[in-house]
Amino acid sequence: MAFDLDGTLIDSRRDLADSANEMLASYGAPPLADEAIVRMVGAGAAQLVARALDAAHVSAPVDEALVRFLAMYDRRLIHYTRPYDGVPEMLERLDEAQLAMALVTNKPLEQSIHILEAFDLLKYFRWRIGGDGPWPRKPAPDGLQSVMREASAENSATLLVGDSAVDLQTGRNAGVRICLARYGFGFADIAAGALAGDEVIVDSPVEIPDAVRS
Secondary structure (H helix, E strand, C coil): CEECCECCCEECHHHHHHHHHHHHHCCCCCCCCHHHHHCCCCCCHHHHHHHHHHHCCCCCCHHHHHHHHHHHHHCCCCCCCEECCCHHHHHHHHHHCCCCCEEECCCCHHHHHHHHHHCCCHHHCCEEECCCCCCCCCCCCHHHHHHHHHHCCCHHHCEEEECCHHHHHHHHHHCCEEEEECCCCCHHHCCHHHCCCCCEEECCHHHHHHHHHC
Protein backbone atom coordinates (compact mmCIF):
# COMPACT_ATOMS: atom_id res chain seq x y z
CA MET A 1 0.00 0.00 0.00
CA ALA A 2 1.45 3.35 -1.04
CA PHE A 3 0.59 6.89 0.02
CA ASP A 4 1.13 10.30 -1.49
CA LEU A 5 2.06 12.99 1.06
CA ASP A 6 0.85 16.55 0.26
CA GLY A 7 -2.93 16.67 0.07
CA THR A 8 -3.26 13.05 1.17
CA LEU A 9 -1.60 12.72 4.56
CA ILE A 10 -0.79 16.37 5.30
CA ASP A 11 -2.34 19.74 4.60
CA SER A 12 0.72 21.76 3.59
CA ARG A 13 -0.99 24.44 1.53
CA ARG A 14 -0.10 27.52 3.52
CA ASP A 15 3.56 26.67 4.11
CA LEU A 16 4.06 25.90 0.41
CA ALA A 17 2.29 29.10 -0.66
CA ASP A 18 4.17 31.26 1.84
CA SER A 19 7.50 29.81 0.73
CA ALA A 20 6.75 30.28 -2.96
CA ASN A 21 5.68 33.87 -2.37
CA GLU A 22 8.82 34.57 -0.33
CA MET A 23 10.86 33.21 -3.23
CA LEU A 24 9.00 35.48 -5.65
CA ALA A 25 9.48 38.46 -3.34
CA SER A 26 13.24 37.84 -3.40
CA TYR A 27 13.04 38.68 -7.14
CA GLY A 28 10.91 41.76 -6.49
CA ALA A 29 7.69 40.13 -7.69
CA PRO A 30 4.29 40.59 -6.02
CA PRO A 31 2.71 37.58 -4.31
CA LEU A 32 0.39 35.14 -6.01
CA ALA A 33 -2.88 34.03 -4.44
CA ASP A 34 -2.44 31.01 -2.17
CA GLU A 35 -4.93 28.95 -4.15
CA ALA A 36 -3.10 29.72 -7.40
CA ILE A 37 0.09 28.32 -5.91
CA VAL A 38 -1.69 25.29 -4.47
CA ARG A 39 -2.84 24.36 -7.97
CA MET A 40 0.84 24.25 -8.99
CA VAL A 41 1.67 21.56 -6.40
CA GLY A 42 1.97 17.89 -7.29
CA ALA A 43 4.69 17.46 -9.88
CA GLY A 44 7.65 18.25 -7.62
CA ALA A 45 9.37 21.33 -6.24
CA ALA A 46 11.10 22.24 -9.50
CA GLN A 47 7.81 22.30 -11.38
CA LEU A 48 6.18 24.34 -8.61
CA VAL A 49 8.97 26.90 -8.82
CA ALA A 50 8.88 27.01 -12.62
CA ARG A 51 5.10 27.52 -12.63
CA ALA A 52 5.30 30.23 -9.96
CA LEU A 53 8.01 32.11 -11.86
CA ASP A 54 5.97 31.92 -15.04
CA ALA A 55 2.75 33.07 -13.35
CA ALA A 56 4.57 36.00 -11.72
CA HIS A 57 6.38 36.88 -14.98
CA VAL A 58 9.78 36.48 -13.35
CA SER A 59 12.64 35.65 -15.72
CA ALA A 60 15.03 33.87 -13.38
CA PRO A 61 16.83 30.54 -13.78
CA VAL A 62 14.64 27.78 -12.34
CA ASP A 63 17.63 26.05 -10.75
CA GLU A 64 18.60 29.20 -8.87
CA ALA A 65 15.02 29.92 -7.80
CA LEU A 66 14.60 26.31 -6.69
CA VAL A 67 17.55 26.61 -4.31
CA ARG A 68 15.97 29.74 -2.83
CA PHE A 69 12.55 28.11 -2.52
CA LEU A 70 13.85 24.97 -0.83
CA ALA A 71 15.83 26.99 1.69
CA MET A 72 12.80 29.13 2.48
CA TYR A 73 10.52 26.10 2.72
CA ASP A 74 12.97 24.31 5.02
CA ARG A 75 12.44 27.11 7.55
CA ARG A 76 8.68 26.69 7.64
CA LEU A 77 8.02 23.00 6.95
CA ILE A 78 5.63 22.67 9.87
CA HIS A 79 4.64 26.25 10.67
CA TYR A 80 1.07 25.53 9.57
CA THR A 81 1.35 22.06 8.05
CA ARG A 82 -0.54 19.38 9.95
CA PRO A 83 -1.76 15.85 9.26
CA TYR A 84 -5.36 15.79 8.14
CA ASP A 85 -7.78 14.86 10.90
CA GLY A 86 -7.87 11.11 11.28
CA VAL A 87 -4.55 10.37 9.56
CA PRO A 88 -2.65 9.11 12.65
CA GLU A 89 -5.55 6.86 13.63
CA MET A 90 -5.93 5.58 10.07
CA LEU A 91 -2.25 4.68 9.79
CA GLU A 92 -2.36 2.97 13.18
CA ARG A 93 -5.32 0.84 12.08
CA LEU A 94 -3.53 -0.19 8.90
CA ASP A 95 -0.37 -0.95 10.85
CA GLU A 96 -2.31 -3.11 13.32
CA ALA A 97 -3.70 -4.99 10.32
CA GLN A 98 -0.06 -5.66 9.35
CA LEU A 99 -0.29 -3.91 6.01
CA ALA A 100 3.06 -2.92 4.52
CA MET A 101 3.03 0.79 3.70
CA ALA A 102 5.20 2.99 1.50
CA LEU A 103 5.48 6.72 0.99
CA VAL A 104 5.68 7.70 -2.70
CA THR A 105 5.86 11.46 -3.07
CA ASN A 106 7.29 14.02 -5.46
CA LYS A 107 8.39 16.10 -2.47
CA PRO A 108 12.12 16.00 -1.65
CA LEU A 109 12.71 13.02 0.61
CA GLU A 110 14.54 14.84 3.42
CA GLN A 111 11.72 17.36 3.79
CA SER A 112 9.14 14.57 3.69
CA ILE A 113 10.94 12.63 6.42
CA HIS A 114 11.27 15.74 8.59
CA ILE A 115 7.54 16.43 8.40
CA LEU A 116 6.53 12.85 9.12
CA GLU A 117 8.96 12.61 12.02
CA ALA A 118 7.54 15.81 13.52
CA PHE A 119 4.14 14.14 13.81
CA ASP A 120 5.44 10.66 14.71
CA LEU A 121 4.19 9.21 11.42
CA LEU A 122 7.43 8.09 9.79
CA LYS A 123 7.38 4.80 11.70
CA TYR A 124 4.49 3.54 9.59
CA PHE A 125 6.36 3.61 6.28
CA ARG A 126 8.74 0.77 5.53
CA TRP A 127 9.67 2.31 2.18
CA ARG A 128 10.11 6.00 1.38
CA ILE A 129 10.40 7.31 -2.15
CA GLY A 130 10.97 11.05 -2.71
CA GLY A 131 10.96 13.21 -5.80
CA ASP A 132 14.72 13.79 -5.64
CA GLY A 133 15.69 10.12 -5.56
CA PRO A 134 16.92 7.81 -8.32
CA TRP A 135 13.47 7.28 -9.85
CA PRO A 136 11.59 9.62 -12.20
CA ARG A 137 8.92 11.62 -10.41
CA LYS A 138 5.26 10.65 -10.54
CA PRO A 139 3.29 10.09 -12.73
CA ALA A 140 6.15 7.82 -13.83
CA PRO A 141 5.44 4.51 -12.06
CA ASP A 142 9.09 3.60 -11.46
CA GLY A 143 9.31 4.54 -7.77
CA LEU A 144 6.10 2.73 -6.90
CA GLN A 145 7.10 -0.29 -8.95
CA SER A 146 10.46 -0.47 -7.17
CA VAL A 147 8.61 -0.73 -3.86
CA MET A 148 6.31 -3.38 -5.27
CA ARG A 149 9.31 -5.46 -6.36
CA GLU A 150 10.91 -5.21 -2.91
CA ALA A 151 7.62 -6.11 -1.25
CA SER A 152 6.87 -8.90 -3.75
CA ALA A 153 3.47 -7.24 -4.18
CA GLU A 154 1.19 -8.06 -7.08
CA ASN A 155 -0.54 -5.23 -8.93
CA SER A 156 -3.97 -6.40 -7.82
CA ALA A 157 -2.84 -6.36 -4.17
CA THR A 158 -1.39 -2.85 -4.31
CA LEU A 159 -3.38 0.29 -3.55
CA LEU A 160 -2.08 3.81 -4.24
CA VAL A 161 -3.72 6.52 -2.13
CA GLY A 162 -3.42 10.06 -3.47
CA ASP A 163 -5.38 13.21 -4.14
CA SER A 164 -4.34 14.54 -7.53
CA ALA A 165 -4.36 13.90 -11.25
CA VAL A 166 -0.68 13.03 -10.91
CA ASP A 167 -1.52 10.27 -8.43
CA LEU A 168 -4.37 9.04 -10.59
CA GLN A 169 -2.07 8.74 -13.61
CA THR A 170 0.66 7.14 -11.50
CA GLY A 171 -1.72 4.42 -10.38
CA ARG A 172 -2.84 3.82 -13.93
CA ASN A 173 0.74 3.72 -15.21
CA ALA A 174 1.65 1.19 -12.52
CA GLY A 175 -1.49 -0.87 -13.08
CA VAL A 176 -2.53 -0.82 -9.43
CA ARG A 177 -5.74 -0.06 -7.54
CA ILE A 178 -6.37 3.62 -6.89
CA CYS A 179 -7.91 5.45 -3.93
CA LEU A 180 -8.45 9.19 -4.32
CA ALA A 181 -8.79 11.56 -1.37
CA ARG A 182 -11.54 14.00 -2.23
CA TYR A 183 -10.61 16.03 0.87
CA GLY A 184 -7.13 16.75 -0.54
CA PHE A 185 -6.28 19.98 -2.31
CA GLY A 186 -5.27 18.24 -5.52
CA PHE A 187 -8.63 16.58 -6.14
CA ALA A 188 -10.25 19.76 -7.50
CA ASP A 189 -7.97 19.63 -10.54
CA ILE A 190 -9.00 16.11 -11.56
CA ALA A 191 -11.29 16.41 -14.56
CA ALA A 192 -14.54 14.48 -14.18
CA GLY A 193 -13.84 12.75 -17.47
CA ALA A 194 -10.52 11.45 -16.14
CA LEU A 195 -12.22 9.06 -13.74
CA ALA A 196 -12.88 5.58 -15.06
CA GLY A 197 -15.28 4.60 -12.29
CA ASP A 198 -13.09 1.89 -10.80
CA GLU A 199 -11.36 4.28 -8.40
CA VAL A 200 -12.27 4.29 -4.71
CA ILE A 201 -13.01 7.85 -3.57
CA VAL A 202 -12.93 8.83 0.10
CA ASP A 203 -14.00 12.01 1.86
CA SER A 204 -11.97 11.45 5.03
CA PRO A 205 -8.81 9.56 6.03
CA VAL A 206 -10.89 7.38 8.35
CA GLU A 207 -12.56 5.85 5.29
CA ILE A 208 -9.26 4.57 3.84
CA PRO A 209 -9.06 1.29 5.82
CA ASP A 210 -12.45 0.30 4.37
CA ALA A 211 -11.14 1.21 0.91
CA VAL A 212 -8.33 -1.30 1.43
CA ARG A 213 -10.83 -4.05 2.12
CA SER A 214 -13.15 -3.16 -0.77
